[in-house]
Amino acid sequence: MDLAPLLRAYGDSARVGDLLAAGVTERQLRTAVEERVLLRPRGGIVALPDAREDVLAxxxxxxxxxxxxxxxxxxxxxxxxxxxxxxxxxxxxxxxxxxxxxxxxxxxxxxxxxxxxxxxxxxxxxxxxxxxxxxxxxxxxxxxxxxxxxxxxxxxxxxxxxxxxxxRTDGRPDSAQEVVVREMLPHAGLDFAHRVRIAGIGEVDFLIDAWLILEFDGAAFHMDRKSFRRDLRRNNAGVVRSYATLRFTYEDVFGNPTGMMRDIREALHRRPRGIPGTAAGTGHQPRSPFQPRCLS
Structure with a gap:
């Protein structure tokens, strides 16, 4: 029996009793340890040489x-x-x-x-x-x-x-950055709606002041041709309906939140003529600046 695939299924390490119950013989285990295919970090436990440290611990x-x-x-x-x-x-x-x-x-x-x-x-x-x-x-x-x-x-x-x-949770965010931004916006004194469906555009991540759309791309986001066309259509549909869109990335949220909030505030101060808005984003200062810690 090849023990490596079996150990991988157990997270790279296992208790000897579990392996014996799975059909491994004591002789096979002894041989594997002698040949350094497996290590024995503690009595009753064997592990692959590159075993995950957290699972083994x-x-x-x-x-x-x-x-x-x-x-x-x-x-x-x-x-x-x-x-x-x-x-x-x-x-x-x-x-x-x-x-x-x-x-x-x-x-x-x-x-x-x-x-x-x-x-x-x-x-x-x-x-x-x-x-x-x-x-x-x-x-x-x-x-x-x-x-x-x-x-x-x-x-x-x-x-x-x-x-x-x-x-405060609802299972609606699509990413960690959405969760963090949802906490940042109230601290910045901005009124917003989260996960809003807009006719002709679809569901957007955030809508501020009833006209400014915020969209967030995930850490593993890769723009293929299909998604590129979809986002173009959504942005164009927003412009036609008098919405503006700001798009931010994972790096913006966790690497430069100050710059991201500055861009949002500047956009709100430049509300297009004729678009009604609320008081959100018109100079209200943050009550308690929220600085998310960097993801690694």
Whole structure:
């Protein structure tokens, strides 16, 4: 039996007991360790030489990755990496580890990773607000967890802050930058609508002052011919209907938020003649400037 593909399915490392249950023999394991195909970082655990450090650390600690440490394993957006390991149900952990203790839903089958609901619950209780909102919105957007289910597990006084965060989510953003911008605009004193459907144009990311459209391209956005034509049609349709569009990238939101907000304010001050607007963006100063931390 080729052990490498099997170990990959377990996240590059596994408990010896799990491999024996999968049909691997003790002789095969001994040979693989002797030939350095597998390493034995601790008794009862074997790993590939290039094993993922987070998964291996979770196995050694006898816990499950959760919160920000589990986000990537569930395909969730991540605002920024966390140097500390976030674990649940670990035994005798120490050092740079955050202990989230108990789990409420079954973990992943082969990986030492908490279930999606627990990952979100732990994030809502543990992380800075922007990080928690990004992870929660990504989970809700995936359709694999429901807001009502999360709310049921956030009862009690100790979960008040987490409940307030959850109440602000709706699963509508398409990217981490949308979540961050949704938090930035109120702090800048701008009235806006998020995820608005405009006749003849379609759904837009944000609409400010009833005429200025903001669109955000993702970190992995690549303009192919089809999407290029689609965006041209949308922009042209907006101009015909007296809307203006500003487009921003991942780098604008997380690398130059000050410049992005400056462009938005300058555009609002240049409202085309004849277009009615609200007071938003006409000189109101930010109450509390929001500086999102850089994604890496």
């Amino acid at each position: 979770a196995r050694i600690a006898g816990g499950r990755l959760t919160c920000v440490s589990a986000a990537v394993h569930h395909g969730l957006w991540l605002l920024r990496p966390e140097p500390r390991l976030h674990l649940a149900s670990a035994k005798g952990i120490g050092g740079a580890v955050v202990d989230h203790r108990l789990l409420t839903v079954p973990p992943l089958r082969r990986l030492p990773v908490a279930g999606l609901a627990d990952v979100v619950l732990h994030a809502l209780r543990c992380l800075p607000e922007d990080d928690a909102l990004v992870i929660t919105e990504a989970a809700l957007k995936s359709g694999r967890v429901e807001k009502e289910f999360l709310a049921l597990h956030l009862e009690g006084r100790r979960n008040g802050n987490a409940r307030r965060r959850l109440e």
